[in-house]
Amino acid sequence: MLNRRNLLKGAGAVSAAVSATAVSKVAMAALPEPVLQASPDTMAPLLPPNGRPYKPVVTLNGWTLPWRMNQGVKEFHLVAEPVLRELAPGMKAHLWGYNGQSPGPTIEVVEGDKVRIFVTNKLPEHTSVHWHGQRLPNGMDGVSGLTQPSIQPGKTFVYEFTARRPGTFMYHPHADEMTQMAMGMMGFWVTHPKSRHPLIDEVDRDFCFLLSAYDIAPGAATPKIMTMTDFNLWTWNSRVFPGIDSLNVRLGDKVRIRVGNLTMTNHPIHLHGHEFMVTGTDGGPVPKTARWPEVTTDVAVGQMRQVEFVADELGDWAFHCHKSHHTMNAMGHDLPTMIGVDHTGLAQKISKLVPDYMVMGERGMADMGEMSMPLPDNTLPMMTGQGPFGGVEMGGMFSVLKVRKDQKPGDYSNPAWYQHPPGQVAYEWTGALPDATRARANSQSKQSMPQQNPAASSTELKVRKPSGHDHH
Numbered sequence: 001m002l003n004r005r006n007l008l009k010g011a012g013a014v015s016a017a018v019s020a021t022a023v024s025k026v027a028m029a030a031l032p033e034p035v036l037q038a039s040p041d042t043m044a045p046l047l048p049p050n051g052r053p054y055k056p057v058v059t060l061n062g063w064t065l066p067w068r069m070n071q072g073v074k075e076f077h078l079v080a081e082p083v084l085r086e087l088a089p090g091m092k093a094h095l096w097g098y099n100g101q102s103p104g105p106t107i108e109v110v111e112g113d114k115v116r117i118f119v120t121n122k123l124p125e126h127t128s129v130h131w132h133g134q135r136l137p138n139g140m141d142g143v144s145g146l147t148q149p150s151i152q153p154g155k156t157f158v159y160e161f162t163a164r165r166p167g168t169f170m171y172h173p174h175a176d177e178m179t180q181m182a183m184g185m186m187g188f189w190v191t192h193p194k195s196r197h198p199l200i201d202e203v204d205r206d207f208c209f210l211l212s213a214y215d216i217a218p219g220a221a222t223p224k225i226m227t228m229t230d231f232n233l234w235t236w237n238s239r240v241f242p243g244i245d246s247l248n249v250r251l252g253d254k255v256r257i258r259v260g261n262l263t264m265t266n267h268p269i270h271l272h273g274h275e276f277m278v279t280g281t282d283g284g285p286v287p288k289t290a291r292w293p294e295v296t297t298d299v300a301v302g303q304m305r306q307v308e309f310v311a312d313e314l315g316d317w318a319f320h321c322h323k324s325h326h327t328m329n330a331m332g333h334d335l336p337t338m339i340g341v342d343h344t345g346l347a348q349k350i351s352k353l354v355p356d357y358m359v360m361g362e363r364g365m366a367d368m369g370e371m372s373m374p375l376p377d378n379t380l381p382m383m384t385g386q387g388p389f390g391g392v393e394m395g396g397m398f399s400v401l402k403v404r405k406d407q408k409p410g411d412y413s414n415p416a417w418y419q420h421p422p423g424q425v426a427y428e429w430t431g432a433l434p435d436a437t438r439a440r441a442n443s444q445s446k447q448s449m450p451q452q453n454p455a456a457s458s459t460e461l462k463v464r465k466p467s468g469h470d471h472h
């Protein structure tokens with residue numbers, strides 16, 4: 001749902017929802033009315049209403065910013081402001097973002113487009129916008145203090161440049177970055193090629209999202225901004241599993257996924273069931289001779305990767321960050337490993353002293369997914385999500401690539417769980433189990449690089465007495 005808000009009437013004057021492309025005459029006279037987004041759902045791709053045509057991207061749990069053409073210039077209006085972002089059903093966070101959400105809306109243009117972006121600052125402190133990866137005049141680069149004065153609260157600045165290079169980019173503040181990025185200020189930018197490009201293939205589905213991380217204490221709603229390493233909410237577009245929408249494609253679709261990393265650590269992004277090629281970075285398309293197949297690609301801090309593959313295997317394929325702590329939601333990390341420790345009797349004793357006390361992890365942590373331990377308000381379970389076979393035991397940076405034969409072109413709606421053909425699901429063995437046989441050590445084997453002084457029991461010690469004489 002899109003809301004429009006007339007800036008002249010001041011913050012909070014939300015009018016009824018109208019179409020994204022309707023622009024009032026009043027706004028035409030000055031700057032474009034800001035378009036605000038109230039929903040954290042994945043919005044259908046924004047088909048270009050004017051300007052040159054292109055195949056639009058789908059922003060995972062996000063949306064694309066409408067523009068207006070003004071004498072050959074594409075005009076956008078970004079509003080930097082505090083937002084209330086639902087991280088997943090059951091938890092909302094007080095973040096900073098753009099136009100009603102964090103991350104901000106995706107900006108989509110075509111190579112060669114003249115672009116004018118109005119940035120209104122409704123934050124309590126100054127900001128700026130840096131257009132990560134773009135070729136542009138130095139004074140449009142958005143670095144507070146270095147290339148421009150910062151945008152003070154209540155002020156609007158104008159950025160103007162030509163989108164010279166096609167590819168995958170992002171935008172974020174370059175002013176009090178530690179605070180503003182920890183609070184969720186970022187957005188995606190895609191520049192489509194102006195014509196057929198030898199290194200940029202046409203695809204059937206084009207998804208994009210940014211990686212961000214937050215440190216929000218259980219029961220709280222505002223991120224701690226001083227955190228450097230101990231983040232507890234690992235998000236794709238400020239959403240955590242099971243709040244991250246699935247990527248729904250048709251069997252045989254050529255799929256592109258664009259990912260940018262604005263956290264403070266790297267994320268090995270892993271896809272099940274398919275191999276992909278890294279076809280581009282924020283530096284541009286990768287030459288064909290420099291591509292190789294992968295199933296995991298690491299996205300380092302401040303980097304972007306675009307991967308491509310043909311979705312030719314039916315099913316519900318996990319798609320996630322391979323750092324196991326990044327597929328977990330908020331909970332203290334300072335927990336000892338309790339596997340194998342028998343707490344029988346102990347919990348009852350402690351719970352007399354501490355109501356709601358719960359012993360964690362004596363059979364691994366899997367119990368945590370389904371437990372009904374009382375949680376503080378506005379706190380997500382550490383891992384959750386119900387699949388067709390039970391708890392998925394995931395949180396954070398996790399989603400599902402759903403490949404279906406009957407998904408219509410242009411239909412991004414979420415299909416039901418995959419119906420496996422008979423005999424194609426792992427099953428329980430119910431026959432007898434043979435006794436275990438211990439594998440024999442191979443006494444013939446020799447170390448390829450033996451130790452110089454092996455500390456073996458056969459070591460001989462020679463003792464020489466200091467007073468002794470050597471006689472022959």
Ligand SMILES: [Cu+2]
Binds near residue numbers: 234267268322323397
């Ligand atoms: Cu990760």
